Amino acid sequence: MALNCAYFPARPRTQETWRVTTTRPAPAPPRRTTEARNSGAVLAILCTAQALDIMNLSSVNMALPGMARDWSASPERLSWVVSAYSLMFAGFLLVAGRAADLYGRRRALLVGMAVFAAASAVVWASDSLPLAVAARAFQGAGAAVTVSAALGLIGALWRDEPGRSRALGAFGAMGGVGLAFGLVAGGALAGSIGWRAMFAMNVLVVAALVVGVLALIPADDPADLAGGRLDLPGAALVTTGLLGLSFALSRLGGHAADGPGWAVAAVAVGCLGGFLVRQRRTPDPLVPPATWRRPGLAAALAVAVFMYAGWVGVNYFAALLLQDVLGFSPLGTGVAFLPLAVGGTLLPLAAGRLVPRVGARRLMLLGLSCYTIGLALFSLVGPGANYWTAVLPLLLVLIVGLSQTFVAANITALSGAGSDEQALAGAMFNTALQIGGGLGLAVLSTVATTAGSDTLTGYRAAFLTAAGLSLAGLVTVLVGIRGPRRPNG
Structure with missing residues (x-):
C-alpha cells in the first residue's frame, strides 16, 4: 500500500512527494x-x-x-x-x-x-x-x-x-x-x-x-x-534429568534388575518433574507453554520416541539373530547391514521431496505401516532362513518405513514453529529420538531375557514388541495429527 503524503498537511506537497504517491510501492527487501x-x-x-x-x-x-x-x-x-x-x-x-x-x-x-x-x-x-x-x-x-x-x-x-x-x-x-x-x-x-x-x-x-x-x-x-x-535452574534440571535418564536406560538395557540403574532413573525422573514444575512458574521457561500448543508437535515427538525405540532395538537384535541363529560372522553381519546404510542415505532425500506432494501425515502413515509389518515379519525369521529371500527384503521394508517416518515427523515437529524457536523445535525432536533409542533397547532387552528359555524365542518376542511400539506410533498419527499436513504454498 502506497504512503499518501496528503495525510500529513504539515509537509508541503512537492514534486518529490507527488512522485512517491503516484508510483508503485517500493518492493520489500528480499527475505534473507x-x-x-x-x-x-x-x-x-x-x-x-x-x-x-x-x-x-x-x-x-x-x-x-x-x-x-x-x-x-x-x-x-x-x-x-x-x-x-x-x-x-x-x-x-x-x-x-x-x-x-x-x-x-x-x-x-x-x-x-x-x-x-x-x-x-x-x-x-x-x-x-x-x-x-x-x-x-x-x-x-x-x-x-x-x-x-x-x-x-x-x-x-x-x-x-x-x-x-x-x-x-x-x-x-x-x-x-x-x-x-x-x-x-x-x-x-x-x-x-x-x-x-x-x-x-x-x-x-x-x-x-x-x-x-x-x-x-x-x-x-x-x-x-x-x-x-x-533459564539456568531449568536448564540444570532438564540436563541432569536427561543425562540421568540416558545413563539409567543404558544400564537397564542389559540388566533389568540393576539397582544403581533404577536409583539413577528415580533421580532423573525427579529432576524432570522439577523441571516441569519450574516451567509453569518461571517468566522465562526453557520450553514456552505456547510451544506445546502447536498442532501436531506432541504427536510428532511421540512418533519419534516409538519409531526410534523399535529401530535401535531391532538393529541390536537383528545383529544377534544373524550371528547366533543364522551363523553369520561379525564381518558378514556388517556387510549384510550395508543396505541399511545405503538406504538410510538415499531414502530420506526422496522422502523430503515427497512431503510437499502427499503431505507429512500420509507419509508417516505409509512409513509406519511398512515399519510395523517389517518388524512383525522379522519375528518369523528362524534357522535356515536365506538372507537374500528372507532377511534382505525385510531390511529394505524397514529402512523405507523408517526414512519416510523420520523425515515426515521431523517436518511436522518444525511446522508452525515461530522464527524464534526453530532450534528449540529441532532439539526437542532429536531429544525424543535419543530417549526413544534408550527406552527401546531397555524394554526390548528385558522382553528378550524374560520371554522364554531359548534365545530364538526371546529374539522373536523382542521383534513383536518393537512392532507393537511402531503400531503405537501409527495410532498416535491417526489420533494426534488431524488432516493432511500439506505445506502452504
Whole structure:
C-alpha cells in the first residue's frame, strides 16, 4: 500500500512527494534466505556438520583396540569413551536448542564447532583414558549445540516449502552417511596412521566448516531471535534429568534388575518433574507453554520416541539373530547391514521431496505401516532362513518405513514453529529420538531375557514388541495429527 503524503498537511506537497504517491510501492527487501544466495553451499556445510557429529558415534569403535593397547584399559573402562559422547549429546540437546534461539543460531553453530574441535584435539593429545573420556564428554556437548543450531538454521533460512522439506531430507540423510562413513574412515585411519588421526581429522574438517559458515551464512536477524534469557535452574534440571535418564536406560538395557540403574532413573525422573514444575512458574521457561500448543508437535515427538525405540532395538537384535541363529560372522553381519546404510542415505532425500506432494501425515502413515509389518515379519525369521529371500527384503521394508517416518515427523515437529524457536523445535525432536533409542533397547532387552528359555524365542518376542511400539506410533498419527499436513504454498 502506497504512503499518501496528503495525510500529513504539515509537509508541503512537492514534486518529490507527488512522485512517491503516484508510483508503485517500493518492493520489500528480499527475505534473507539461502534460496536466494548460495543455498547449495550452505546446506552442504550444515549437512557436513551433521555427518561429522554422527560419524564420531561410530568411528570411535574402530579406535578402541588402539586405546586399549596405549592405556592398558579394560573393555568396561573403554566403554566410557563411547558412552560419554552419547550421554552428553542426549543431555544437552534441549538446552542447546533454546540457547541457539535466544543468542543466535549462527553464533551457536560456531561455538558448538569450536567446542567439538577443541575436545577432539584434547582426545588426540591425551595420554590417559580419564582425560580422553572427559574430552569426549565435551565433544558430545559440542555436537549437541552444533546439531541443534544447524536444524534451527534450516528452519530459519528455508522458510517455505518445498525447500524446507528437501533441506530436512538431505540433513536426515547425513545420519546414514555419518554412521556408515564413520566405520569405514575410522577403520582405515586406525589401521594405517593410528587412532589419533581420527580426532586430528575432526579439527581439520571443522576448521574448513568454520570458514564456510563465516563466509556464507549471514548473522542472525535480531527480529528472529527469542526474547528473554536462558533459564539456568531449568536448564540444570532438564540436563541432569536427561543425562540421568540416558545413563539409567543404558544400564537397564542389559540388566533389568540393576539397582544403581533404577536409583539413577528415580533421580532423573525427579529432576524432570522439577523441571516441569519450574516451567509453569518461571517468566522465562526453557520450553514456552505456547510451544506445546502447536498442532501436531506432541504427536510428532511421540512418533519419534516409538519409531526410534523399535529401530535401535531391532538393529541390536537383528545383529544377534544373524550371528547366533543364522551363523553369520561379525564381518558378514556388517556387510549384510550395508543396505541399511545405503538406504538410510538415499531414502530420506526422496522422502523430503515427497512431503510437499502427499503431505507429512500420509507419509508417516505409509512409513509406519511398512515399519510395523517389517518388524512383525522379522519375528518369523528362524534357522535356515536365506538372507537374500528372507532377511534382505525385510531390511529394505524397514529402512523405507523408517526414512519416510523420520523425515515426515521431523517436518511436522518444525511446522508452525515461530522464527524464534526453530532450534528449540529441532532439539526437542532429536531429544525424543535419543530417549526413544534408550527406552527401546531397555524394554526390548528385558522382553528378550524374560520371554522364554531359548534365545530364538526371546529374539522373536523382542521383534513383536518393537512392532507393537511402531503400531503405537501409527495410532498416535491417526489420533494426534488431524488432516493432511500439506505445506502452504
